[in-house]
Amino acid sequence: MCRILLLLPEELVHSIFSYLAYRLEPRMHCEPPELQYEPDSTDILSLSLVNRQLRRISLPFLFASLRIRGLKDVKKLMDQGPLFSKYTKTLILRMLFLLDEGRMEILCQSLPHLKRLACVDIRSELNFTLLNALHEHPSVSTILVASTQKLPKGSVDLSKVVVKQSALSNPSHSWLVPRMERGMKVSQLLIRRPELFTNEFGLRTFEGLCELDLLMRHLPVTLSWLPEFTAAHPYLKKIRFIDERNDFFSRHTLPLTSSFVKEVSNKQLSDAYSTIRLSITRPAICSTSIEEWRVTGLTIIIRSSLIEILSLLYSSFPEIQTLRLEFAGRSTPGLAYHIDDVIAVLRLFSSLEILALHCSFKRLHFGRRKLWCALPRVGNTSQLEAPSAANIAEAGMLWYTSRFVQRIPSLQAFDIHEEAYYDEEFGCSGRWFVKGWLNVLNAPSGSREVVGTLNKT
Template structure:
């Protein structure tokens, strides 16, 4: 590797540096992934001096400050890891920085962080105007705040173009601009916008990446083409339907096939909770007649009040390219099914990468166990019980992963998972090994352990 150009080595190492999905918010700038350093990067940094020199700026790009007084003891020389900091997360109470000594410590530290690009203040509930003003005066960084409500009412003295708002979800406190997106007007970047329908859709938000709809009624969207044209960075649409029936969804062109196929299913058997669309290409001339061209239904969350096989068959026929599927089975309904049927229907999804299961594994119909469990009679041996639960869930999940070749992960939340004479709540995040399609990951129990029948 030493014979390779250093630029090429950097290109190989950078994609391995950070966990892609460990808490990283999709609407944040990609540079803000510095917080989630991967184990691979730590291991690479130990190989030799050249690799370590490449890894160090990635390892120390993120720093967190929770106690301001500790800033006094830090070394800010060129040899210090702090000289590599690009993303500084401030996590303290506002009253702490109102102290003049603490205020001075932060003011003196900022100019010494020569590579600083981002000051993350999402951990400060209500930063004062004085604090924001000081940061902008002593650092050229972009300031990130949690929401519009985090900004002071009097913003005239702030450079709003250097402020990024993570969530614009308080329309009463926000006066967005209504000028073309190319304008240099003083407005903050807005990463994510929440809307209840057609409100605020005729305005332009600089830097918008994600739009959330919270819909009570589903109506046509004639404004959508102009809105997406004005927001070239917009990459994600989230539709929250509040457990809606598909009646009325015909207004949404990307659901035409789903609505037509749903007529084959008895009403009331399922409700759509959420849909997520991702942008696959920019607006084109043909989008005038097809405004959702270039958008792909990536994720669906659904509540099922019957056996899931019929509903999953409907979804796979209408939206076979889903990337993630979240399923909640409502208890109190006849939801039992044969496991082979589930394998067959999930195998029809061609791009499914993740499954969120809420009750899906609790309703698998199996033959009664003939295994003798003397240790489980009284008192209950929880270790033995949980080992059997984990074995059963891993077996189910691994069979599904084998049938769905694109699957990478499971998220499981089962409130009443049956195991012999007991039910228990459990949750887990499981990963699929690409080598043998087996799942890995520990299951955790929550709530009480209940018997399904009395011992008396």
């Protein structure tokens, strides 16, 4: 690879480094699951050791992001000052409670030397001294904070602060108003009791809002305020409807899902599934009508008729990007589905990027053939014994996911969760788990491979 890079124009090498500088990682505490890009310097660090040319090209990527977790990292910032000063754009601060007053002062005094610093992501409590230092920095435009609880108390300037998530349980958000009047922005808003919200709430504005989560309960919800609310928030791109207790979607129907619910009812399949989470995304060109938003994420519980349910989903929501399938109850031979039949339907979803499978191993089959090979386990006497149920499930899911990616070109990742009792017949003796994320790697040969490790407990 290095020889090829040295033969390419430098502009093209820079583009390749831009691709290598990030990796897709699962977004934490997000359901349906999503992926996001995170900085990754592993490959670029190796390439920077090849020669001076690649070293020069790699430096802006290696020092673009800086993490500080304590005094040791503060000293690193001072020792490598010229490089950080020239290239660092993002500063990630964690565990600031480890810094005493003197060390915090050293950190604040170092900030002006980061000439290109634009964003500071604070993943612990933000104190008044640091907030003032960041506000005085001329190039810093964004200070990311996890929640309002992490902000210092008092009437402080919040014009650069973006709170990642804030929650409302009541339409009257008076406790947020003073902070927003001082310039605070909110990126993600969680509404805990949407049944209390009326048209008046549609007139409220939250500067910087990108995502809206509605925690649905058993009570009916009026969304008449939503069109005006979305029109007032041009950066709002995603809305999630979360039904954790399976109380809402089993009793009520949203306008966006009415056609699907009707078709399922006509096919007498209403008892075959349950919807528990739904994500909608605003198209690039969209009027104020919420009807033009698209369903792009879905979590459903499957009890039976998987192929029929997936076919109806495609008819109603062809633009799904993330799909989570949770299989309910104990597996029975009559409720197992040939993997190629499942693939035949899923490949219709041309935008499908993430497939999450929960307790699916015994619900899939490949006829009478089992082409995976589980590793044997070491017994108490150091003798090899038959593979455990967890090892068999792990091997089977790795084989199934590999078959999925060979036939569904849009897939980028899997979220796998398998669990069962050690004694499945009587449902006792504890449980085993196999879970984790698997990513799809496009190999140089043109093939697609599943990479990653599933954790077994």
